[in-house]
Amino acid sequence: MDSHLILKIIHMTFGSLALITFLIRAALLFRVPQNQPGKAGRIVLVALQHLSFTVLIITGMVLLYQNQFVVQPWFYGKIILFVVILSAIIKAFSKRDMSLAQRKAGAFVAAVAFAGLLTLVVLKPDFSGNAASQQIAQSAAVDPQIQPMQQNQLTSTTVRQSATN
Ligand code: HEM
Incomplete structure (x- = not known):
């Protein structure tokens, strides 16, 4: 198994652990x-x-490095939602004196952000406006007679897509 796949499995395992721990605390x-x-x-x-978020950040950074920091636009949304999750969890479970309503609001915001992040990771929506070249990529897969210029577009699209998911 190559190191990228192993890192990805560790990343996803600790992502699940972060979610499960959050769900237990919120429940x-x-x-x-x-x-x-x-x-x-x-x-x-x-x-x-703490362990799951730390491992998530470290493995995420290494995965980014392995992908030469090439990301698709939805990835920025993932990072913003990750920051929202962290700050909402701090609000919800802080040691400081805080009302129950404030804590519940924090947990609710974290839950919505978690759902949004998982939706992004699963759907990987295309915000790049590159739908045309993706269509070329799909038709190239079934039509080997595709034009050379279109094949160039296919290559760049394919590299970007496989670089970071
Ligand atoms: C709660 C937080 C997070 C969750 C649940 C999560 C979940 C995931 C999942 C499930 C994948 C695999 C997607 C797939 O291939 O279909 C993934 C990939 C990835 N994640 Fe995260 N992630 C989180 C936070 C982060 C953070 C903070 C970073 C960056 C510092 C990061 C960087 C990456 C990268 C670069 C990949 C792409 C790996 C590749 O396919 O080459 N993630 N993440």
Whole structure:
């Protein structure tokens, strides 16, 4: 297995761990707000959350480096949503004295941002306005007689697409 694939699997595993930890903490906040986990439980949940976000950032940076920092436009949305998730989670589960309504609002914003990030990662929407060259790429796959100029467009599109998903 090549290092890119291994990193991607680690990245996705810790992405899932970050989501699961967040869902557990959010469920506890909404379902049993007066009965939050004790010190040991809180330490475990916070440690898992810190670990998963740290590994996500490190593996994400290395994946970006391996892709020579070539990204598609939706990737910028992913990073913005990631920052929103981090700041909303800090708001929701901060040690500081904060009202339950504020905490719930933070958890709600984080949940919406998580859903948006996962939607982007799964759908990888094309915001580049490159639909025409993508059509050429698709028709080239079924028609080997494609024009040389169109083949050049196909190559650049294919490189960008495979560089970062
Ligand atoms: C909650 C946060 C995140 C989640 C859930 C997440 C999830 C994922 C998933 C599922 C993929 C695989 C997509 C696919 O190939 O179909 C992926 C790829 C990738 N992620 Fe993330 N990610 C997160 C944060 C980040 C961050 C913070 C960075 C950058 C610092 C990053 C950089 C990348 C890169 C560069 C790839 C492309 C790998 C490739 O196909 O070459 N991710 N991410």
